[in-house]
Amino acid sequence: MTVVRGLCAGVQYLHCCNPPIVHGDIKPSNVLIDEYGEAVLSDFGFTRIRHGLTRTGTRSTGLGTLRYLAPEVFSGEVPRATLATDIYSLALTIWGLASSRIAICAPI
Numbered sequence: 001m002t003v004v005r006g007l008c009a010g011v012q013y014l015h016c017c018n019p020p021i022v023h024g025d026i027k028p029s030n031v032l033i034d035e036y037g038e039a040v041l042s043d044f045g046f047t048r049i050r051h052g053l054t055r056t057g058t059r060s061t062g063l064g065t066l067r068y069l070a071p072e073v074f075s076g077e078v079p080r081a082t083l084a085t086d087i088y089s090l091a092l093t094i095w096g097l098a099s100s101r102i103a104i105c106a107p108i
Helices: 002-016 083-099
Strands: 031-033 039-041 048-051 054-057
Touching: 002 031, 002 039, 002 083
Parallel strands: none
Antiparallel strands: 031 039, 048 054
16 A cells, blocks of 8 residues: 555645646556655656646657546547546556556557
8 A cells, every 4th residue: 555655645746736747647667666665656758737728748749558548538538638637547557556457458
């Protein structure tokens, strides 16, 4: 549970920044464990900073990893990751870490 707590704390930190930061690619392979056994979120290649209704980021068209995309992003209803879709990816990641299984296989 220490890993899950650390992962949730990291996402909470990003989402509570002013302006909030959307990670955009939360998945098990982006969770690193440091020398103290604490979870560290990595790979900020799809990260976006929300400035009101606009977003800035390093990639404008990247969608993250298909297997961990929220349905609304995968379907195109929402064009990119949001705070809410980060939580969806976080939930799938926690499920995968807890069960040692791959959560969902998105059709390609």
